[in-house]
């Protein structure tokens with residue numbers, strides 16, 4: 001593969017200010033691969049860190065954003081024999097540092113050297129350069145081969161599936177025959193529905209405010225849709241679980257009312273998994289939580305190599321992320337892509353950018 005010295009990349013120049021710039025094509029280190037990026041998804045995290053810098057974010061004028069991408073291996077580092085030029089791959093964002101206690105235990109999304117590049121920490125699209133570019137460099141630990149049956153567009157969404165699988169693993173994972181309630185039909189909520197279905201939950205509830213999003217939940221495998229504007233979700237779930245409540249509640253709405261609603265619709269000794277986080281502190285009745293013995297868990301990112309498990313689910317046909325990729329743009333229309341995502345134009349759920357199309 002002929003690799004040009006310069007490439008086009010989306011650089012964050014200031015708050016909410018993106019610019020397509022010609023920059024040097026990065027070179028892979030000894031344990032890295034260079035990826036010719038075919039598809040990069042816009043994420044809510046991008047929107048958030050564009051508005052206000054996140055922890056250890058590279059400076060304006062140099063930072064290439066984007067952490068959800070897939071492409072073709074264009075070059076490999078000196079020691080790499082795990083991948084070959086031409087391999088189709090998807091990536092996860094976090095390498096971690098590989099040397100702190102959490103990384104050694106596999107908790108690389110919770111690296112204790114977060115943002116410390118001196119100690120080798122990398123989280124592409126957060127603390128190191130990402131994938132809204134023609135090429136990106138990734139440590140091989142963050143790269144997964146994808147079969148020909150999985151398209152780049154779908155593979156670009158793998159961190160979302162990896163995050164939800166990480167959540168299921170964190171709560172114990174065994175949901176066969178259980179009732180699962182998901183609050184918030186955003187990308188993570190919709191994927192939660194799909195995973196609960198794939199793991200053979202008995203009844204999957206989806207709670208939201210927009211009928212179009214709720215209908216997408218049906219496509220992903222929800223049994224019962226609850227529009228908050230029409231029904232009381234706590235009452236419905238109690239009633240339809242013989243007064244018991246859901247075994248597992250996944251809060252992905254990020255609304256300040258979400259965590260408390262989750263506790264109320266959860267059964268005694270049930271579990272609440274938080275994957276969406278409100279910007280403001282959210283009130284939770286902890287004595288209700290304690291009296292009902294509800295367990296609360298949180299996850300950030302796609303830990304424990306769950307992106308690889310996600311690719312397995314995709315290739316087995318147990319879940320499809322294709323319905324979520326509603327819109328696509330070439331790199332030159334990056335502003336349009338972000339606007340379509342944030343304003344949900346045309347019912348946008350996930351918006352894909354093709355960095356090698358102009």
Ligand SMILES: [Zn+2]
Pocket residue numbers: 043044045067068159
């Ligand atoms: Zn993301």
Ligand SMILES: [Zn+2]
Pocket residue numbers: 096097098099100101102103104108110111112113114
């Ligand atoms: Zn670490």
